[in-house]
Amino acid sequence: xxxxxxxxxxxxxxxxxxxxxxxxxxxxxxxxxxxxxxxxxxxxxxxxxxxxxxxxxxxxxxxxxxxxxxxxxxxxxxxxxxxxxxxxxxxxxxxxxxxxxxxxxxxxxxxxxxxxxxxxxxxxxxxxxxxxxxxxxxxxxxxxxxxxxxxxxxxxxxxxxxxxxxxxxxxxxxxxxxxxxxxxxxxxxxxxxxxxxxxxxxxxxxxxxxxxxxxxxxxxxxxxxxxxxxxxxxxxxxxxxxxxxxxxxxxxxxxxxxxxxxxxxxxxxxxxxxxxxxxxxxxxxxxxxxxxxxxxxxxxxxxxxxxxxxxxxxxxxxxxxxxxxxxxxxxxxxxxxxxxxxxxxxxxxxxxxxxxxxxxxxxxxxxxxxxxx
Amino acid sequence: xxxxxxxxxxxxxxxxxxxxxxxxxxxxxxxxxxxxxxxxxxxxxxxxxxxxxxxxxxxxxxxxxxxxxxxxxxxxxxxxxxxxxxxxxxxxxxxxxxxxxxxxxxxxxxxxxxxxxxxxxxxxxxxxxxxxxxxxxxxxxxxxxxxxxxxxxxxxxxxxxxxxxxxxxxxxxxxxxxxxxxxxxxxxxxxxxxxxxxxxxxxxxxxxxxxxxxxxxxxxxxxxxxxxxxx
Numbered sequence: 001x002x003x004x005x006x007x008x009x010x011x012x013x014x015x016x017x018x019x020x021x022x023x024x025x026x027x028x029x030x031x032x033x034x035x036x037x038x039x040x041x042x043x044x045x046x047x048x049x050x051x052x053x054x055x056x057x058x059x060x061x062x063x064x065x066x067x068x069x070x071x072x073x074x075x076x077x078x079x080x081x082x083x084x085x086x087x088x089x090x091x092x093x094x095x096x097x098x099x100x101x102x103x104x105x106x107x108x109x110x111x112x113x114x115x116x117x118x119x120x121x122x123x124x125x126x127x128x129x130x131x132x133x134x135x136x137x138x139x140x141x142x143x144x145x146x147x148x149x150x151x152x153x154x155x156x157x158x159x160x161x162x163x164x165x166x167x168x169x170x171x172x173x174x175x176x177x178x179x180x181x182x183x184x185x186x187x188x189x190x191x192x193x194x195x196x197x198x199x200x201x202x203x204x205x206x207x208x209x210x211x212x213x214x215x216x217x218x219x220x221x222x223x224x225x226x227x228x229x230x231x232x233x234x235x236x237x238x239x240x241x242x243x244x245x246x247x248x249x250x251x252x253x254x255x256x257x258x259x260x261x262x263x264x265x266x267x268x269x270x271x272x273x274x275x276x277x278x279x280x281x282x283x284x285x286x287x288x289x290x291x292x293x294x295x296x297x298x299x300x301x302x303x304x305x306x307x308x309x310x311x312x313x314x315x316x317x318x319x320x321x322x323x324x325x326x327x328x329x330x331x332x333x334x335x336x337x338x339x340x341x342x343x344x345x346x347x348x349x350x351x352x353x354x355x356x357x358x359x360x361x362x363x364x365x366x367x368x369x370x371x372x373x
Numbered sequence: 374x375x376x377x378x379x380x381x382x383x384x385x386x387x388x389x390x391x392x393x394x395x396x397x398x399x400x401x402x403x404x405x406x407x408x409x410x411x412x413x414x415x416x417x418x419x420x421x422x423x424x425x426x427x428x429x430x431x432x433x434x435x436x437x438x439x440x441x442x443x444x445x446x447x448x449x450x451x452x453x454x455x456x457x458x459x460x461x462x463x464x465x466x467x468x469x470x471x472x473x474x475x476x477x478x479x480x481x482x483x484x485x486x487x488x489x490x491x492x493x494x495x496x497x498x499x500x501x502x503x504x505x506x507x508x509x510x511x512x513x514x515x516x517x518x519x520x521x522x523x524x525x526x527x528x529x530x531x532x533x534x535x536x537x538x539x540x541x542x543x544x545x546x547x548x549x550x551x552x553x554x555x556x557x558x559x560x561x562x563x564x565x566x567x568x569x570x571x572x573x574x575x576x577x578x579x580x581x582x583x584x585x586x587x588x589x590x591x592x593x594x595x596x597x598x599x600x601x602x603x604x
Contacts, residue, residue, distance in 0.1 A: 075574045076562065089596060091570050098567040098594070119567065119596050132598040155600050176523035202523075226522065247522065250557065264556075266412045267450040267525070274412035292411055294555040308410070308556065312549035343420075343576050344554040360551050363575060 062336045063318075066367040068103050068356065069113065075345055077356045077365055080116075081126075083349040086356045086365060089119055105354065105367055123158040128189070130156060139165075139189070150191045159208045163189050164235075166215055168204040178202035178228075184217055186235065203228050209258035209281060212236065216281075218249060230263070232281055241283050246273060254281065256350075257300040260323045278303060278323055287326050291319065294344055298352040302373065304331075306341070315339045318355070318370070331370055339368060400547040401484045402458040403507055405529050406449065410553060415453060415514075417553040418446035418526050420563075421541045422579025423590050425597055428564035431588055440590040443539035443582040444473075444491065444530035448557070451494050451521035453514040457505040458529075458546060459484055466497050471536065473528045475519045478512050479536075480505060486545070487536055491528035492517045539582035550576060567594040 074088040084104060091098040092113065101113040120129040130139050137154055140147040150156055156167040168182045182204040187194035200219025207216055213235040220228050227245040230252065234241075243261065251264040261281050265273050272288075276295065279286040293307035301323040306316050315338045321328040332339055342360035349356070355368040408414045419426055424442045431440030461482035465471070468479055473491020478499065480488045490497075494515030505511055514527040531542045543550050554576065563574050573579050580589055 072571065074571065089565060089567075089570050091567070098570055132600065137600070153600055155598075176518035176520050178520065178523045264412065266416065266448070271413050276412075292556075306555060308552045309549070312552065316552075316555075340551065341555070342551060344556075 063332050063371060064367075064369045065337065065339070066105075066108075066369070067359075067362075068105065068108050068365040068367050070364055072363040073113075074101075074365060075343070075358055077345070077347050077358070079347060079349050079356070081350055083351040083353065085116070086367070087116055088113075088365065103365070121155070121158075123162050124160050125162045127162060128158065130158070139191075148190055151194065156191075157205060157207050158189075159213060160210055161213065164213060165189060165191055166205055166208060168217075170204075176202075178220065179223060182219060184215070186215065197233065200228075206230070206252050207254075209254055210256060211258045214258070214281075216252065216254070218252070241281075243279060243281065243283050244277075244286070251295075253295065253297060255297040255300050255303075255323070259300055260297070260303075262295050262297070262303055276305070278321070278326075285324075289321060289326075289328075291321075291328075294346070296346070296348045298348055298370075298373075302352070304348060304355070306346070309334075316341055318368070320373075332368070337368070400545050402482070402486075402488075402531070402542075402546045403456075404546060404548050405447065405455045405458050405490065405527060407454065407456050407508065407510075410556070415447050415449035415527075416556045417550075418448040418557060420554075420576050420579075421445050421539075421543065422576075423563050423573040425562045425564050428590050428595065429599055431590060436588070437584055438539065438582045439580075439584075439586045440588040441539075441580065441582050443584075444489070444528050445542045446526045446528055447514075448526045449514045451513075451515055451525045453527075454510045455490055455493070455512050455514050455527055457507055457509045457511050458482070458488055458531075459486075459507050461488070461505055463497075463499045463501050463503045463505060463511075466499060466501060473517075473530075475515065476512070480511070481534060485534065486540070487532040487534055489528075489530040489532060491530065492526065494521065537584055539584070541577065541579045541581070544577050562597070564590055564592070565596040566590070566592040567596055568592070570596070 068086055074090050076088060078087045080087060085102040086105060087100050087102050090101045099118050100116045102116040103113045120131040122129055128139055128141055132153060135153050137150040137156060138147050152169055154167045154169055156165045158165060164186060166186045168184045170180055170182050179201055181199055181201055183199050184197040184205055185194040186197055200217060200221060201223055203219025205217050209216060215233045218228055218230050227247050228249055229245040230243040230249055232241045232243060246265050246268050248266045249263055253262045258281055261279050263277050265277060268274050276289040276291060277286060291305050291307050293305055295303050295305045298304045298320065303321045303323060305319045305321055309316060315334045317334050318331045319328050320331050340360040342358040346355050346357035353370055356365055359366045406415050410416050419442055421444060422441055427435040427440060427442035435441060457480060459482040461480045464481040465479035467476050471477055471479060471489055473489060476493035476496050478490040478493060478497045482488055490512055492515045493512045495513060497512040499511055516523055516525045518524060529542055531540050531545050532538060566572055
């Protein structure tokens, strides 16, 4: 699969629904249009395994499971910014419009899911929506009806300030994935005077960090280099930070304040590197975890992990890893919380108190309320 | 009596508040790798069916398969031994008419299906008509671009004995698919027809593929958008 597609899919649920949960940072000067591309790295931290405390079970109150939808509805859920509503794409009847529907996690029993908006990618403050029309990417401001097109038909990523865009263009989409060039661009929200930031091979744009004007991208800096490098570029200072280099890097996920990053390294010749990693986005404190499974950030510094299980007879368990110390604790117990997740389809609420997931038993959306931190 | 009634009500309420466990039909086949999944061995890549990846390439790579991904992709380093998913006979070695180059292998399985192992790194050492047993090494995984650096994975198809129909492997291979799906799930979305967004959205609810049949997912309004479609 195309790396850019993978990256787009990786961020899709967030882009579609949960991106609106981001907190808009203070306004920044418009810097993108005057940026001078650079490749100078100021940090070249390369993760080396450090000792990680082994997971230790911790007694907690039994978390609650609550059914949210019926009738085999739905998949790829997201959250409203206030963590009150679970959002998902649906068309609940032949006469109903396709769109984003919402179920209130407090009043779910009283009313069916309600229409919440058209399908599209929303800006962090939900003031703009992105979609395709007539072979073009269009950004629309629903409050005024104003709309404009982006050069080329590409998915664009809204910056957390709601004033900038980033995207990548593949001049050549033929040939092996790891050799395909990808040009990264930034522009103001109107896409005027886009500036090419850099070219990478076998990669592309990962996304904006949640705060400031920092772009994360992945790829081989040249065809002479086998490893892909994960880089953060601060557009306000024009400084790049190299986070990690390896051939197969995936699953990049940034904590809610942008301080921490989690990712997978797989199939590296140095087997001690393979696994799940946490690292600060300034390049420091890389740590490999003693777990193998799915993860999402609960807040600025706590990662929720659902390890692969030894047997399908057992429900999944949710663990929490504290980023700074690496300490972990079990939040749910398979013996008392029958958590069954279909297709890895789960999403943490912005306030970190809930997980919505597709229950593999009945294919409805269920809510897991986590113990307090 | 009253106490017993309360207990029954409590029990029923508890049962209602807990998701039921689904039981599916028997699955006759095993996984094509002997080792367990992990960051050094293999993990689930693209599923079978109406995947976003196949949708985006419905006019090109997957056109002959009705716009569906007609197998499953399991990411693995080049050279990982792959094993027979069931007892059977070698039907073809390196059959380019079935795609999945640079090397492939077709088995006729005793259970009444055929299995195609695609993108092998080298020609299988097996010969046509040779019997294989479930779990026996039949080849080495490779890369769809032949580089071992681009997209190293095994592409596995389960077909009808006449090769004209492909079935969803996860409905036929006995494995903990919910657990396997935890890793790399960002690659695993299914394309939505906004006229019927609930159609084909679960890994085990996907249409079979009739090779040469019409596209099943040429949607007028789809999500995610086909960003890469050109005039």
